[in-house]
Amino acid sequence: MGTGLGRRQLLGGLAIGAAGTTGLASGPWTSAPATAATTSGPLPDRVDVVVVGAGISGLTAARVLRARGAKVLVVEARDRVGGRVLNHHLRAGGVIEAGGAFVGPTQDRILRLADELGVRTFKEYVEGENVYVKNGRRSTYTGTVPPDPSILVDAALLQERINGMASEIAVDAPWSHPRAAEWDAVTVKEWVARQTLSTDTDTLLECYFQPSFGSDAGNVSVLFLAWFIATAGNERHVGTFERSSSTAGGAQDSRFKLGSQMVPIRMARELGDRVALRAPVRRIVQRDAWAHVHTDRGTVRAKRVVVACPPPLVLDIDWSPQLPARRRHLLAGMPMGNLMKCDAVYETPFWRKAGLSGSGLSHEGATRVVFDNTPASGAPGVLLAFVGGSTWRTYGRLPRAERKRAVLEGFAEMFGEQALHPIEYTEHDWTLERWTAGGPIALPRPGVISTHGPEIRRPFGRVHWAGTETSTYWSGFMDGAVRAGERAAREVLDKLS
Numbered sequence: 001m002g003t004g005l006g007r008r009q010l011l012g013g014l015a016i017g018a019a020g021t022t023g024l025a026s027g028p029w030t031s032a033p034a035t036a037a038t039t040s041g042p043l044p045d046r047v048d049v050v051v052v053g054a055g056i057s058g059l060t061a062a063r064v065l066r067a068r069g070a071k072v073l074v075v076e077a078r079d080r081v082g083g084r085v086l087n088h089h090l091r092a093g094g095v096i097e098a099g100g101a102f103v104g105p106t107q108d109r110i111l112r113l114a115d116e117l118g119v120r121t122f123k124e125y126v127e128g129e130n131v132y133v134k135n136g137r138r139s140t141y142t143g144t145v146p147p148d149p150s151i152l153v154d155a156a157l158l159q160e161r162i163n164g165m166a167s168e169i170a171v172d173a174p175w176s177h178p179r180a181a182e183w184d185a186v187t188v189k190e191w192v193a194r195q196t197l198s199t200d201t202d203t204l205l206e207c208y209f210q211p212s213f214g215s216d217a218g219n220v221s222v223l224f225l226a227w228f229i230a231t232a233g234n235e236r237h238v239g240t241f242e243r244s245s246s247t248a249g250g251a252q253d254s255r256f257k258l259g260s261q262m263v264p265i266r267m268a269r270e271l272g273d274r275v276a277l278r279a280p281v282r283r284i285v286q287r288d289a290w291a292h293v294h295t296d297r298g299t300v301r302a303k304r305v306v307v308a309c310p311p312p313l314v315l316d317i318d319w320s321p322q323l324p325a326r327r328r329h330l331l332a333g334m335p336m337g338n339l340m341k342c343d344a345v346y347e348t349p350f351w352r353k354a355g356l357s358g359s360g361l362s363h364e365g366a367t368r369v370v371f372d373n374t375p376a377s378g379a380p381g382v383l384l385a386f387v388g389g390s391t392w393r394t395y396g397r398l399p400r401a402e403r404k405r406a407v408l409e410g411f412a413e414m415f416g417e418q419a420l421h422p423i424e425y426t427e428h429d430w431t432l433e434r435w436t437a438g439g440p441i442a443l444p445r446p447g448v449i450s451t452h453g454p455e456i457r458r459p460f461g462r463v464h465w466a467g468t469e470t471s472t473y474w475s476g477f478m479d480g481a482v483r484a485g486e487r488a489a490r491e492v493l494d495k496l497s
């Protein structure tokens with residue numbers, strides 16, 4: 001998910017990593033013929049397993065199943081693979097991402113997979129000072145917290161408390177915590193307001209929420225946040241707020257030189273004609289010994305089905321028999337967040353010469369959370385603003401030209417007038433995507449985890465559930481998507497044998 005608050009800043013005490021070297025670009029910027037090897041002929045009549053959705057999770061499940069000898073077919077609604085992961089090729093050369101991009105330590109499944117596929121990482125740029133804008137006043141700082149003493153105290157306290165709560169949560173069963181119902185009934189906004197000194201802490205908290213969740217602190221429960229943080233680790237390292245959010249050493253430590261979409265593109269190439277694009281699943285009928293998967297390109301019979309599409313989109317499929325009510329309640333209670341990425345491209349990352357990291361936080365305007373999004377080669381220079389939650393509600397509805405102006409003005413306030421004159425401006429609003437419906441992730445509303453949470457991975461007849469939201473580590477991230485795909489494949493292999 002998301003990319004959380006940024007860098008070594010914000011809510012205090014965030015690990016500040018010193019490091020941050022930009023790696024050298026590897027080889028030519030490969031453009032992405034996502035459709036290259038996929039099948040264009042008629043779909044097979046019958047396979048062992050149909051996988052619904054060619055995002056990272058579905059493709060991972062198919063890759064594991066195929067390696068174990070199962071006959072598998074991935075059916076994908078779009079004319080491309082990758083789902084919430086999408087490369088954007090810059091006019092000046094190089095690649096950035098319109099969707100998921102950052103990876104970091106303990107995300108070992110996506111890192112191993114990328115490594116196997118020859119997709120290399122480079123460190124996010126973190127040298128120099130960060131910019132902080134409040135009440136029209138700009139300041140710079142190094143270290144973890146903006147120069148705002150009242151927030152510093154709040155942040156340290158909040159961070160300690162939420163890490164403490166996270167340490168008590170079972171990543172595979174947050175609903176089983178003795179205080180689950182109580183924590184699930186309180187929104188993070190209410191919880192924070194109760195114990196903080198400064199009202200500015202609320203505003204800054206949104207700089208964590210908006211990019212991470214495409215939503216605001218008033219929309220999710222403390223139980224969700226504690227669980228989300230608990231999952232930001234692996235089997236050996238517990239998740240912490242710092243890990244879920246920081247740049248160096250955290251969830252935004254590194255990016256992929258060829259762009260993150262190269263991971264699903266290469267998986268799809270390996271799978272070849274086992275991937276069918278432009279094949280949205282409309283109906284799934286479970287009858288006799290088979291699941292019948294109806295797509296726009298025909299119907300395929302399978303012994304097992306792995307559904308790996310964003311949770312709310314499962315409800316668009318016509319199910320026979322009908323999905324159990326408890327699963328429908330869960331999915332209806334997990335809408336996608338609202339998020340867009342807005343990038344401005346410059347000949348060079350001019351802010352670096354001025355001693356700035358390219359990272360910024362603001363209490364106002366369109367550019368609440370900003371990162372240096374320059375490709376590995378160091379040029380062209382790219383600034384990225386996450387526009388999510390209530391900021392998206394304000395700026396997402398504006399005509400593109402007005403939003404662009406607001407974003408560039410925000411960049412200029414942080415990094416100088418030069419920011420007003422990009423050589424390219426590009427933006428991606430995930431709420432407009434038919435087959436994603438928002439981003440970065442589906443968010444359970446308060447009360448949903450404690451009441452319907454146990455349904456999240458429960459198979460329905462021959463149907464098993466993948467997708468990052470079903471992961472128990474790094475849920476919401478690309479790493480969680482890989483883990484969920486692997487887990488669903490194991491479930492299916494158990495049943496096939």
Ligand SMILES: Cc1cc2nc3c(=O)[nH]c(=O)nc-3n(C[C@H](O)[C@H](O)[C@H](O)COP(=O)(O)OP(=O)(O)OC[C@H]3O[C@@H](n4cnc5c(N)ncnc54)[C@H](O)[C@@H]3O)c2cc1C
Pocket residue numbers: 001002003052053054055056057058075076077078081082083084085098099100101102103279280281282308309310313317339340341430435436438439440441466467468469476477478479481
């Ligand atoms: C703007 C943004 C920024 C993000 N930043 C990061 C980040 O920095 N780091 C990180 O790790 N993660 C990030 N994420 C999250 C990350 O992208 C996701 O966790 C991950 O890609 C989800 O993979 P998935 O396979 O579970 O789902 P998806 O990628 O959503 O794949 C689901 C697939 O199912 C298909 N589909 C849907 N319905 C049907 C149907 N009926 N029939 C057939 N196919 C269907 C879709 O087209 C899609 O291809 C970000 C996401 C967004 C949107």
Ligand SMILES: [Mg+2]
Pocket residue numbers: 052053054055056057058059083308309467
């Ligand atoms: Mg998928």
